[in-house]
Amino acid sequence: MAILSSRDLKIAEAIGQIGYCNPFLPERLALERAALGEDFCCADPVINLPPNADLQTIFPNFVALRERAEVLSEATRRKLLSGAIPTERELHVYQNMTLYLLYNRHLAYLNTIATTPADRPRTAQSSAAWKDFQKDFASYLQLPGLPLPKHFEARHSFAVFFQIQRAFNQIFACIIGRSMPIARLRAAVWESIFTHDMGRYARAVYKSMGSIPTLITGSSGTGKELVARAIGMSRYIEFDETSSRFKVDANSSMYSVNLSALSPTLIESELFGHRKGSFSGAVADRAGWLEVAGEQGTVFLDEIGELDLSIQVKLLRVLQSGTFSRVGDTEERKFAGKFVVATNRDLSQEMAAGRFREDLYYRLCADMIQTPTLREQIVDCPDDLHCLAEFIARRVLTDLPEEAKALAQEAVDWIAVQMGPNYSWPGNIRELEQCVRNVMIRKSYTPVRQSPMAVDGSAHDRFARDLAAGRFTLEELIEHYVSMIYAAEECHYGRASKRLNMDWRTLKQKLNKELVKTFTTR
Template sequence: MAASQMLSARDRDFFLRIGKIVFANPFSEIRAQQVREVAGDFMRPGMADAEALMTVINRRLQALDAQGTFALSDLTAEDAHCAKPVFLFDVYHRHLAGLDALIERQASQRETRVDATLADRLLGELVRRGFSDEEAARYFALFHQLRRAYYFIEAGLVGESPSMKSLRRALWNNVFTHDMQLFDTHLWKRMEDFSTLLLGETGTGKGQAAAAIGRSGHIPYLWQQRRFAANFADSFIAINLSQFPETLIESELFGHRKGAFTGAIEHHDGVLARSSAHGTLLLDEIGEVSIPIQIKLLQVLQERSFTPIGSHQTQRFAGRVIAATNRPVHQLIARGEFRHDFYYRLCSDAITLPTLRQRLAEAPDELARLVGLLVTRMLGVADATVGGRVLDALAGCLPADYPWPGNVRELEQAVRRILLTGRYDAAIEASAGASSDALLQAIDDGRLGASALLAGYCQLLYKRLGTYEEVARRTGLDRRTARKYIHQQADTAGPA
């Protein structure tokens, strides 16, 4: 093509339509609809949308490439703008298998290096389309990020109920924003200030969602060294704040210097220091931390700096923060246990994970899908017969409207228990139900004191949830108090 040639109106229209698809959320219905409009004639049963789209794009590019590789430099600035996403999509899709193999190797071997065949070919193709070396390297890093995000969101959060689909869309937007063009031009290197709050009951997959976001951050590709600036598998760190007594939380977060307090016999790096510049830190069970720790964390989020205990040197924290809790944050705020300012600084985005009962109410076949996935995880291979047996056992042991208070984690336990014993201990669930009736009756009769009421409730939850920690989280009590009430209930004549 001659320099600064203009695209035909037909080509320009085609490129603009493809551009919209390229920048759309791949988990959105709008994108699926746009693909059908452009590539519907090429779609076959079982064919992925992208494959049909690639067929259409290939035909158009082959025609344009007939007189030599058609590049950005051949076009006016306006037409180059239209063509750019199509070139990117084309190169990205032709290297999907190479990107997947690279991601798998990086996950298992924790390396940052990229093999020459993939890097040189992919970058070479972009350069031939008119991208500079630096731009090509940046787009290689973006392709790598897109593929990771797609994989971790799709594979990590299974489910076809509407609420799961909308969760996957929300997670994608959390990584790339809802405007991918803005992400591409400005925000790709500025996401660390966008913190996220993940809400939802215990076992709904908040940890899983955080890991999907955390492993999908942007990591620059250093093309002259043919490696990434960091390994994505190392760039996600999680700390469960409910595991540590108050005295240790500070040290686990901020670190300490040798001699800072009795027992500080070595220097210790906290999670903030260990988190990489391109990384994400999950502060799990954020609803458990005290006000003084909230103030210190707020400072980290606002000023991006922290000081280890016993040190005078401030250190910089450059990562992104995700916080998660299964506690009702607004109630904690109302009770003065969670600071407003900290809450607002944490939630550039707040995502609520759906409960398993909501998912099953929307799409009853979600249970079979999840059981299939869990059986595959546990056996190492898919086995429809075993999956069927587990589903039969669940149907035999539980009422159809069983509320799954422990969500997917409880379902995981149920599948394990059925694999071990052939049944999911309906006795436990039934006794929880019986207790619940008895407790309600006792409340109705007005014969419970405050302490017996709390004890009855804790015991009921304990039967359902199985651990003191879970009961403590649900009730907002600390673990020792929850334990005390659970045992008190057993000794007190009451609604057992």
């Protein structure tokens, strides 16, 4: 006999699925609505974490979902303890819902451990958190005659929950904005950490995820290093019950090498290490980052497109066999960590030109992420300019939130007046950072690619730049082109429609009067 009504089963199933879905995709809101019904609180599909915001701000249904999970989990638990026999589906749903509940119950503890600086001890915190979690886990999931969830145990669940919390923190800390391109980037980073199937990840894939490299592409200055950090700092870390602590400090598990800044010899030394006397300046044996990183570390190779072909061969060997040797040594060593690599180059062109090995590319492309340009963010959501300016200002004016807020507003106001809304930001976020610093120091900024007298350029220049960068949808492209031709024909419908080979009524529908004004102004 069923122990859950049809209605409660559907609610419990939706709650359990929330714990396994990608929180940055629309699926989460659909599941929240299914779980809460009329109590569902509409929320922005793009979640963003403003400074000092709490969970209720970004997840307005958080409390209601937890309360519903508490009631259903406790009621089901009592029936199970009284001897009720669940169906296979009910057992599966109960276990998933309870895991969701346990994560939310222990969220504060997990967040405290995750945000404790690396130079401060965490053993006491993790020990207390582990004891409370163990007690709750046993109370709900280690019931007489009740099999544990497949491939789950308390220690592993605790480690997965800790990873989820670190992933949230890193994604929100490293990826700023409310635009859809940023929402898609957050969702992509989440999948790079957990894959699209969180259930399968928690059951099995977490063991081998480190063997899959991540390739990040995108224009210069779009935050590829921050994306790499979010992925590298969010890896699965085992929990050791004996010492009541996690085996590795997540805050010191990322090792970065900027390949464009080093000579081939130094790159080899940084990555693989070297023996004393193997080259000029090698005065002692040195372990490279591949050796230091260990099993749960991440090595980030920035500007992979500029790597010398001779080192590409050696890197390919590491990716294929997981082995390497120090410079000047023959002893084989094992690399068991994860590679994250990034480039602003078009690797297909680099391969065609013979500058990048195809076999290396096909070892790197299993997981690919592309970072959006700043222009793409702002076109979709103009408020992103302010979000990013404040993020930058807070880094410049550390521990001075009010001053940072004022600086961000000053920078945004200056940009609006002096540069206009259509500036293309060729240097992306890196350029915006220098703009904010310039405004703070001199209350001005001169883009290097344009003269001080014409920061924004003409409408025709902007149209050409945006067209070349592929920033238009088809509808936007037609609107801009039709408006430009109409303006060029001195706003004459007959001549413009003849030039465009378009009926004048269709032309009239496609026109944008504001764009016509900009194309008319010389």
